[in-house]
Amino acid sequence: MLRLVHKSLLLGACLFPLASAAAESGYDADKRLFRLDGGAVTYAFKIDPDGLVRSVYWGRRIGAGDPIDAAQAKAASGFDVAANVVPQEYAGWGGGLFAEPALKIAMPDGNRDLVLVYGSHRMDADGVTVEMHDIRLPITVSLRYAIDRATGIVARSSTIRNGTRGDLRIDQAMSATYVLPFAPDYQLHSLTGRWGAEWTRQQRPVSAAATVLESRRGSTGSENNPWFAIGRAGRSTEQDGPVWFGALAWSGSHRITVAQDVAGRVRITGGYNPFDFAYRLRPGETLDTPVFYAGYSGHGMGDASRLLHRFERDRILPKQGAAPPLRKILYNSWEATEFKVDEAGQISLAEKAARIGVERFVMDDGWFGARNNDRAGLGDWTVNRRKFPNGLKPLIDKVKSLGMEFGLWVEPEMVNADSDLYRAHPDWVIGMTGRPRTEGRNQMVLNLARRDVRDHLLAELDRLLSSNDIAFLKWDYNRNWSEPGMIGAAPADQQKIYVDYVRNLYWLLAELRKRHPNVEIESCSGGGGRVDLGIMALTDQVWASDNTDPVDRLLIQDGFTQAYAPGTMMAWVTDSPNWLNKRATPLAFRFLSAMQGGLGIGNNLNHWAEEDFATASRYVAVYKRIRQTVQRGELYRLVRPTPGDVQSTTLYVAADRSQAALFSLVQGTYRLDPRAPIQLAGLDPQARYRIERMDGEPLITEIPSVASGAYWMGRGIDVPLRGDFQAAGFILTRVG
Structure with missing residues (x-):
């Protein structure tokens, strides 16, 4: 399988070395269209007649023979020329661009206009590298794309080269811009916090007023983690609905900007934080950006997180042998x-x-x-x-x-x-x-x-x-x-x-x-x-x-x-x-x-x-x-906690579905309010599972000691918790 690792470990960019099996990638020369397929995801982009590299499609995987293209975008008015209407994959700040640029530079003579167009490309078994250049100056950008075969997670990064005879000052250098299909009801999910209160879930509508997730601290910071997820209001839940998600692989000051553009499309641009940023690039030198990973799930926030967990275990974390070592107690x-x-x-x-x-x-x-x-x-x-x-x-x-x-x-x-x-x-x-x-x-x-x-x-x-x-x-x-x-x-x-x-x-x-x-x-x-x-x-x-x-x-x-x-x-x-x-x-x-x-x-x-x-x-x-x-298993968040009255039920299911671990905890219970049975998920419905309590106490009479996966997922488990700070843990083991 494709392994995506960091060149930044040694040189500051990203490598995607080939592995024994590669994701599918292809190029349609007639349409000048690139297509990457992995997992249940298709990602496509093309070169438009003006040479701009533009987004075409990102979402549920479509058939190999299905048509996939996008109409030519044109200027909406004198206020919004093509640079703002075309959903560019990597836009230089120039040519009338007012949307968030991926790259902004300054020349010694004061020129700051940069228009990046397609030059050439190289197909790999796992992706493609697209070479772009400015319309006048020998300033080039290599856009690197790779897709993971198992999860459909895309990895993107860029390398900026100074081919001029003078120094460049880079004022903004992002890894990539991702563009979502048009929809009017996107909701952004992010993780914010502070010391002692990290990982607070946030949700807000996506609009033309940009949301900026950033750290100016020199390190990642708790304030805004470099992760996002975007779903559809009323459609995307923990269990179902479309979710686009991503994470920036950078441990310094970072920025991810999410906003609708003038054409109503959502653009997500991430990379180095331009705040207090200036990077001198001498003639012949290059600057590599971090990897910006992004994925898609059609099955809700829970599946999106499980895809990302699997990708992290298989492609990101250090390994000792075939898998990351188990954490010792x-x-x-x-x-x-x-x-x-x-x-x-x-x-x-x-x-x-x-x-x-x-x-x-x-x-x-x-x-x-x-x-x-x-x-x-x-x-x-x-x-x-x-x-x-x-x-x-x-x-x-x-x-x-x-x-x-x-x-x-x-x-x-x-x-x-x-x-x-x-x-x-x-x-x-x-x-x-x-x-x-x-x-x-x-x-x-x-x-x-x-x-x-x-x-x-x-x-x-x-x-x-x-x-x-x-x-x-x-x-x-x-x-x-x-x-x-x-x-x-x-x-x-x-x-x-x-x-x-x-x-x-x-x-x-x-x-x-x-x-x-x-x-x-x-x-x-x-x-x-x-x-x-x-x-x-x-x-x-x-x-x-x-x-x-x-x-x-x-x-x-x-x-x-x-x-x-x-x-x-x-x-x-x-x-x-x-x-x-x-x-x-x-x-x-x-x-x-x-x-x-x-x-x-x-x-x-x-x-x-x-x-x-x-x-x-x-x-x-x-x-x-x-x-x-x-x-190493799959996590299902069955009851998600909220501040003030914390109740949490989580289920971990082994990769081969031979075992599951269930945790149910409550901060407190009130009156004689009944608790609904806990319906499990992810089990083999045809298999039979024996259940036992983690504390060694006997099961209550209403819980059978052995039942099918279909029973545990359909009928569920009664867990009668009464009082403050009550908890129960169960182990389910496949027995046939």
């Missing part, structure tokens, strides 16, 4: 000790974690440099010998003797002013000459756009991993940029930081993975502040939120899984009352909330009673039974 020591880590205390926690079946012990912040609080030590990645007189080896050896792997927290991209690194290299931080250096969480951001900083971090992390048997890094990033300049760089190159920083981050992660292929990495940014398809191509799992309250988490996880696969999402069981909102909840409720992603435990085990260890041991054992289904 981990214990993290932060809530138990915070910065007060030492060898004896960590060994004591490791022994308790091993009792309940934990597979990976992770020591969090406080183990290095002069790190006794968040005001010092960042940047000095040497073991604190006062806390660990003999280094990390005695602790690691003990953890391994208990049958667990050892993991470590790091925050390589940051530095405290009170650190040996900053005292030696104060010019290594992001900042502007002569301006204050704003701190967040008492730290500054190292300028990873500099190659010397990149190489220093590689050397430090390589030394750490080579000197210790470390299987896992929790890679944190706890603040965003301020004063985004490059000390010592030429004025014309200052704003390259927005591209070069992320390129070097990708290079650093890729090189570490090459040198230490068995080390797994988690992307964390004060919670879900850096989750996107770019970082996910280089990390094994992500941290969705610092908010570990199990009720809030149901909302957070519901939004997260709209865009990203549950198998990438770490979810922890932590202490009660929760540290963030002081809500007290039962331990079983916390487990059933957290078991819907990659399971982690962050409690202070020193405070647990024997009853807590028994409860945890049971749910850890259950999770190991259903882990593959949760992490």
Whole structure:
């Protein structure tokens, strides 16, 4: 199958290497029309008589012999010339364009007019590359298209070349523009948030007033995740209706603009954020844009997310063998000790974690440099010998003797002013000459756009991993940029930081993975502040939120899984009352909330009673039974939570439909309101499934122990929950 990966890991663009089976692509020379088919999707575009590359069709797959074309678009009036009416796939800002451009440039002589037309193309087994050029200047753009055979997800990116004899200033460089079929009732779905409240689902009509989903923070940010879905009002639901969706594979400042154009068509343009952006392109140089992935489903928001999950598992996530590795159950020591880590205390926690079946012990912040609080030590990645007189080896050896792997927290991209690194290299931080250096969480951001900083971090992390048997890094990033300049760089190159920083981050992660292929990495940014398809191509799992309250988490996880696969999402069981909102909840409720992603435990085990260890041991054992289904199966959101009265029912079905895991949780129940039976989905209707409770308690008499998939999907399951913070989990196993 086609594998779509990032060239940006090394060079900053995208590669689509051929695989054993390719998607279908073709070119009709008479109509000058390109067609890509994959999964249940057809994507088509053409060259119009004026040489503009324009959209033709994107949606449900149509027959190979069916006619597919579009009438020539003409100027509507003197106010809207052809540049605004033609639904261009990649428009330069010029020729009278007022719609959102894909590319905007400035020449040294002040010229800013850019009209891109077709030059040539190269067909591949998996797609096509279209070469465009300006009508007068030797400025060219390569548009790369590829389609995934299984899901029909299209990958698009561009490469901009300066063939002139002078420098170009690129003011806007987008990856692609997608155009939807005309309809008057589109609804945009997006994911917004802030620290502690990430992944909030939003919905609004699409209109001529543009909606901008962006980050100006230097990283992805929680404010607007680079994902979108667009459905039809009244037609597109969780279970049915057309949905177009997409995600930008970029971990820096980004922008996705959604708006109707003057002809009533919806255009979605995404790529680098042009805010504070200026990229000098010298003669002969190129600039590669990120990949902008997009797909279509005719079966609602649920199927759209399952298609994207499958694509992420098969095409984006790092692999060890044929598939991404299953997430191990981990214990993290932060809530138990915070910065007060030492060898004896960590060994004591490791022994308790091993009792309940934990597979990976992770020591969090406080183990290095002069790190006794968040005001010092960042940047000095040497073991604190006062806390660990003999280094990390005695602790690691003990953890391994208990049958667990050892993991470590790091925050390589940051530095405290009170650190040996900053005292030696104060010019290594992001900042502007002569301006204050704003701190967040008492730290500054190292300028990873500099190659010397990149190489220093590689050397430090390589030394750490080579000197210790470390299987896992929790890679944190706890603040965003301020004063985004490059000390010592030429004025014309200052704003390259927005591209070069992320390129070097990708290079650093890729090189570490090459040198230490068995080390797994988690992307964390004060919670879900850096989750996107770019970082996910280089990390094994992500941290969705610092908010570990199990009720809030149901909302957070519901939004997260709209865009990203549950198998990438770490979810922890932590202490009660929760540290963030002081809500007290039962331990079983916390487990059933957290078991819907990659399971982690962050409690202070020193405070647990024997009853807590028994409860945890049971749910850890259950999770190991259903882990593959949760992490690699198909997710059906049967009841979606809403703020204020959170009720959530989710079903995970194994790829071969041999097992299913059902989770039903309520924040509270009221009066004697009856609950409707839960009708499952995705099972084999002809097969028979045995059902059991995850807590080991007997089924109520109304639930048969064995029934057909048709029964469970038709009649459903009665789950009588009464009271506050009630939850039930079930396992269904195919028996015939």
